[in-house]
Amino acid sequence: QPLENEPPVSQTEAGYQKIRAELHEARKNIPPKNPVDVGKQLAAARGEYVEDISDPNDPRWVHNNYSASNQGEKEEVVPEGKQxxxxxxxxxxxADGTFDV
Known part of the structure; x- marks a missing residue:
């Protein structure tokens, strides 16, 4: 026979069980303490640098800004053989419809 169907042993035990059940229900509504985007976790697992997940002191991460403008480095390239x-x-x-060069 399940214990849930038996009457509580004491008044204190009944109060404890009630509070415990309420606490259990309330915990279901609490969001995780530090929710992390699953996409970020997957990117980090693939070896990509992800802010707040990856260790910035790891030597494999490039810290230079290579997306800066390369103005001044551009050069017009003419393929060989083409003038x-x-x-x-x-x-x-x-006036008579002919053309002079």
């Missing part, structure tokens, strides 16, 4: 297009010659249209 830049020549300037077009000036053309004038005559």
């Amino acid at each position: 830049p297009a020549a300037e077009p010659e000036a053309v004038t249209r005559n």
Whole structure:
């Protein structure tokens, strides 16, 4: 026979059981202390640097800002064998519908 169906032994025991049941219900509504995004956990597991998870002192993380502008480092590259297009010659249209170069 289950103990739940038996009457409480004492008044103190009944009060304790009631408070314990209320506490158990209240704990269900408490969010985790430090919820961590699952996506962040997966990224860290893959070896990606994740803020607040990864150790910033780990030597494998790059600390330089390589996303900065590279203005001044750009260079126009012309493929070999290709010459830049020549300037077009000036053309004038005559009254009779012909063109002079």
